[in-house]
Amino acid sequence: MSDKAIVEKLKAKFASEVLDVVEFRGETTITVNKGQIVDICTFMRDSLGYNLLCDLCGVDYMGQSPRFMVVYNLYNITTKQRIRIKAPVAEENANIDTVSTVWSTANWHERECWDLMGINFNNHPDMRRILMPADWEGHPLRKDYPVQGPDREPYQGRLS
């Protein structure tokens, strides 16, 4: 089944949820509302065969509204196809439902996304920091987090 057919099937089922479909370098990206993300992911897995969640991550579009985008890279092991789903998440209400009920692998990916990007996942079974220490403050991958770390002067290059 081509990506176009898959998008059509998704649109037929969740007409009001699909916001945008973009094709770039042969890859299809579907942007959907975050409200029914669990239903959409379950549909992708059960009806369209995307049985592997390759990757899940957040992207910070600081200055835009909504500020964040949660990205799901899906793979269908039977047909060897990829597709990407994205859901916008607003800054003031930075949360989205967990998909760890759909794919268990989302557990650590979502912990990482919260740890580094500060997006909360509702109903997550084990929401703790994963890469940063438990008492760390802030979320390092946010665009307003300085690359040299908090309370340090930016690196100015070598003096000599």
Next chain:
Amino acid sequence: MAANTTETMTINMGPQHPSTHGVLQLILELDGEIVQKATPHIGFLHRGVEKLSEHRTYHQIIPLTDRLDYLAPMSNNLGYVLAVEKLLGITDDIPERAERVRVIMAELTRLKSHLVWLACHALDIGAMTVFLYCFREREHITDIYEKVSGARMTSNYFRVGGLSEDLPEGLDSEIRAFAESMPAHIDEYEGLLTGNRIWQKRTIGVGEISAEDAIDIGITGPALRASGVDWDLRRDNPYSGYEDYDFEVPVRTNCDTFDRYKLRLDEMRQSSRIILQALDKLKPGPILADCPKVVLPPKQDVVNNIESLIHHFKIITEGFKPEAGEIYQGVEAPKGELGYYLVSDGSTHPFRMKIRPPSFVNLQALPQMVEGKLLADVIAVIGTLDIVLGEIDR
């Protein structure tokens, strides 16, 4: 005298422990020798590679990727440069020779990584001799690395658009001799392990995971194929000209540590086959794509040709600007699917780079593979998952 109790004991394993293959910490809750609960703690090696990438030009990120899975640096380089080439839309412009050399080096890297896996896995379980044999061959690959790139581990060899340099004179025959000798060496390791009763007792039926569970938890690579899932990115979503080679994808169905061991050995045999085929097909030719705006010109041209000097200066000081967009590129790294998700906003730096490290996802399966099993099996399962903390923590 202490009375019989039903209290469980909590044991801390790592982060300073030789069997955890790096700075992995496991909190184990034990009832006698049975593991009730295992909780991995990671992040001790976190260096912020993804954050750093957002502040570097595309070429400056290649050395960072060496340090992800430091046992398989060229696989990381390969995934990254393929991702950038896809983002730029120059995938079809890569010269044939560069693709062949990339395949040769990527397969040598697979051998290198699997040799370390076998050496350490066997050592953890108590078979020390194998360690010495494996490191003998690994040393040979490290020498080849040094001749090709100047570095024994952090190779930094591939470039966007091709390679940093061509193979040195005469190295192809050395690689060929090595690849031809490898199957006999693998037989040697098998002679030490496969029929060994202790090895069998420690690996058969240990760390079982079914295909459904493995897909659900996201396991990829050899660990997934040993659970009966016939999927290899080199064959199913070919990149870098892998469709030109004739190789088999080994699949096994017992889902245990022993099958994962046999499967990786079979993969090593296939890797030698691919290397030999690639050497046969290797023809003289350019090693860099003809895209002067993004590909660094050869050093010789920079000192002799004003155009090249200008391009070199522009690319080094400013970088190149891919079109705004987003792509995902996965490669079959020795440990599983290594993916790079790149988002470009049209500037000289990636807007976001997410690395999908195979070890990170595979490690997540550890608790369900060891809970209810013996403590000694934890060591075998860590070994069989073949994790590297450099790419888990990034």
